[in-house]
Amino acid sequence: DTEVTQxxxxxxxxxxxxxxxxxxxxxxxxxxYWYKQKAKKPPELMFVYSYEKLSINESVPSRFSPECPNSxxxxxxxxxxxxxxxxxxxxxxxxxxxxxxxLFFGSGTxxxxx
Amino acid sequence: xxxxEQDPGPFNVPEGATVAxxxxxxNSASQSFFWYRQDCRKEPKLxxxxxxxxxxxGRFTAQLNRASxxxxxxxxxSKLSDSATYLCVVNRTGTASKxxxxxxxxxxxxx
Numbered sequence: 001d002t003e004v005t006q007x008x009x010x011x012x013x014x015x016x017x018x019x020x021x022x023x024x025x026x027x028x029x030x031x032x033y034w035y036k037q038k039a040k041k042p043p044e045l046m047f048v049y050s051y052e053k054l055s056i057n058e059s060v061p062s063r064f065s066p067e068c069p070n071s072x073x074x075x076x077x078x079x080x081x082x083x084x085x086x087x088x089x090x091x092x093x094x095x096x097x098x099x100x101x102x103l104f105f106g107s108g109t110x111x112x113x114x
Numbered sequence: 115x116x117x118x119e120q121d122p123g124p125f126n127v128p129e130g131a132t133v134a135x136x137x138x139x140x141n142s143a144s145q146s147f148f149w150y151r152q153d154c155r156k157e158p159k160l161x162x163x164x165x166x167x168x169x170x171x172g173r174f175t176a177q178l179n180r181a182s183x184x185x186x187x188x189x190x191x192s193k194l195s196d197s198a199t200y201l202c203v204v205n206r207t208g209t210a211s212k213x214x215x216x217x218x219x220x221x222x223x224x225x
Contacts, residue, residue, distance in 0.1 A: 042201060042215035043158065090157055101205070102148065103213060105157035 003027050006091050006106035014114050015081060021109045023074040023091030032074040033103070034066060035090040043090055049074060050096055081113045115140050118204050120216035127223055131192050135219045137202030138184045146205040147178055147185050151198045152218065158201055161187075192223045 004025045013019050023032065031050050035043035048056035049068040063085075065077040074091055091106040120137045127133045139147075147164035162169060164176040164185045175188040185204075189196055202216035 042217050045213075088155065101146075102160055102163070103158075103203075105159070108157050110155065 004091055004093055004104050004106035006089075006109055008109055009107065010110045010112075012112045012114065013078065013081065015083070017081075018077070018079045020078065021076040021089055021091075021111075023076075023106055024072055025093040025104070025106075026072055027093060027104065028071075028095075029093035029104070030071060030096045031094045031101070032068060033092040033094075034064075034074070034076050035092060035105075037088045037090060037108075047076075078111075081111075083113050086111055086113045116216075117141060117214045118202055118216040120200075120202050120219045122217055122219060124220040124222050127192050127221070129192060129194060129223055129225060131223075132188065132190050133192055133221065134186055134188045135200055135202075135221075136184050136186050137204075137216050137219075138182075139202075139204045139214075140183070141204070141206055142180075142183060144183075144204045144206050148203040148205075148213075149174075149176055149185075149187050150201040150203055150215075152201055153198050161200070189221075192221075194223050194225070197221055197223045 007022045033048050034046040037043045045058050046060045047066040052068045063080045067075040088108045090108045092103040094101045094103050118139050149161040150158040151161045152158040162176050164178045166178050168177045173190045177186045199218040199220050201218045204214050206212045
């Protein structure tokens with residue numbers, strides 16, 4: 001049972017659609033992340049927000065647009081995606097400033113782009 | 115050389131067996147280490163942190179060998195429910211954003 005909640009759990013979209021993925025946590029974590037995971041591969045970091053400010057963008061295409069409205073919420077806006085963007089999108093959160101920070105993942109959004 | 119390397123498996127073991135996975139990392143400055151478990155199409159879940167002194171949680175034991183730059187996970191008395199992919203995760207700087215994931219080791223426990 002995860003304390004990081006993601007919606008929707010599944011999403012099918014066309015290449016011209018605009019959709020958003022949502023993530024929420026109430027653990028008081030001040031770092032939030034988006035990861036992308038393809039089948040049989042490890043999670044790949046996309047974005048990191050620290051204290052609601054974007055701190056890392058791992059050269060992600062602009063068709064993915066993150067937003068952090070407050071310390072509990074994280075969104076990922078999707079527009080003009082390609083079929084190769086189909087993957088499991090994972091949100092995670094962690095504390096900031098401890099020696100060994102642990103990531104807590106949401107259950108993910110399985111995205112299919114047609 | 116990859117930053118974090120794991121044998122992808124699969125490891126097929128009978129119920130009740132003991133199984134061990136190793137994971138090697140290349141950056142000697144790595145500061146913290148974790149094992150995550152991931153079921154098919156589910157999110158990774160933290161299994162345990164790994165400390166130099168070794169740590170145990172029930173049937174699971176994790177060890178860190180800094181000199182040889184590897185971590186290990188030992189599972190005793192394997193259960194069917196242990197079937198999953200085990201991800202080795204290494205943190206270079208103590209900041210979660212610098213976590214590096216291994217490709218995972220697939221474990222299949224059979225009757």
